[in-house]
Amino acid sequence: MPLTLHDTLTREARVVRALDGGTLKFYCCGPTVYGPAHIGNFRTFVVQDVFRRVVERDGTATLHVRNITDVDDKTIRDSQKAGLSLADFTRHWTEKFHADCAALNLLPPHVEPGAVAHIPHQIRMIEKLIAKGHAYATSGGVYFKVSSFPQYGRLSHLEDREIKLGASTAATDSDEYDKDSLSDFALWKARKPEDGANFWRSPWGEGRPGWHLECSAMSLEYLGEDFDVHSGGVDLVFPHHENEIAQSCCATHGRFAHHWFHVAHLMVDGGKMSKSQGNLYTLEDLANRGYTPEEVRYVLISGHYRAPLNFTFHSLDAARHALQKMARFQKSALERLAIHSVEPSGPGPFASAWETLNHDLNTPGCLGEVFTTLNRLKPAHLSDSEIVEALGGLRFILQALGLKLPELKEDTATDVPTEVATLAARRWEAKKNKDWAAADILRKEIESAGWIVKDGKDAYELTRK
RNA sequence: GGCGAGGUAGCAAAGUGGUAAUGCACUGGUCUGCAAAACCGGUAUGCGCGGGUUCAAUUCCCGCCCUCGCCUCCA
Structure with missing residues (x-):
């Protein structure tokens, strides 16, 4: 069953298939590790995880690369505040990120490259860009010359992107006054006093790589000039992915990513999540309120990935009950057969759920079909083999969604006065x-x-x- | 101002050119001494607003309103 997926560039649903006919090459922009990731970040990673699971269950192997951004303004600033070296600081938050990913049942990427470890790759790419006339060095660093790439703006659908006066203050208060054009972006940033010990040598002097460059350099290294799918949150469409396309296409002869997959934002109580509003939640925050990572995962896939999803505590409660409903079916069916587990099979009676999932990764539609099927199946009226098929099908769908069902033990309180x-x-x-x-x-x-x-x-x- | 994504029951959220899945909540019933749990039902004449096309529109077209996001380093 072919998976179709909306492509940001062409704005239409396209069949997902591996260019080389074998392995689907998949790049995701990973986290900047300067603090705990919040559930909005995880919405993107969970959806990407479901994507990968569906592709693999459709019989296509994947090569999944997700980077770790371990050098930028924020990591440098906060490591200094914490009194730690950049490496120690980012290692700590990377480990925390990994723990959260495991709790959310995310498959680890096959390669998880860090920016610092790939500075030579980034320098080589800058050299190529300069040699081909797409970049220039100034005292402030090296910049990409946007005017040298006519297709700039195609992904975000704004070919002639102009800076609106007042749209950004960066143009006036930035140290990037030496750029030829306001649209040009940094490939290499010259060392500044506040960088402390965090600088590297390059043909253009000491400094550090610009943010956009790492993804271009690392996707090239691990996936090649052309690869299948590139993914991230919608906010990365511009400028991050636009810049990646420009760098990569100009540095190589490739087309870069063939399919762009962007995940809409998570909202909280109808508005944007932000620290200042106090509505920015981490897994730990939710655990402190008694919610499990499985319940969080359910909420994160309970909306279609291209629509904004409104997160509320009520939705976490609903997720808990929904998961319990599935677990009850599984428990009673297993008890009827007097067995403990069933291996996942094909989708079986849950074929409609599987089909829905393959239609632009429609996770909420899929969950709806799961319950519709569950409501129809009456274990009492099924033969043993039909029950085995149903249980196997349910497991298949749950594994595609990456959901784990809760134990149904009643939790008897132990601290009764x-x-x-x-x-x-x-x-x-x-x-x-x-x-x-x-x-x-x-x-x-x-x-x-x-x-x-x-x-x-x-x-x-x-x-x- | 530009670009993008959305507006479907109390909440959340699918879907379709032929009359609205599903989860939670609510509610009727079975069960229970009563409850709870479980199980079986019920709950949108309606899909932001106004036009248009059509035998038929929530679904297509046009206009408008509202929400959210991005507009240079935010997933």
């Missing part, structure tokens, strides 16, 4: 004696103490209100 425990024990006695009036009074007392009793067949359970 003695007086509440005593009340509950007395109520149980009253209940056994069919003294309903006393039992009801005791239930009320337990509730006013902040606890809820749930009766089972031959035991009861206490949970916090």
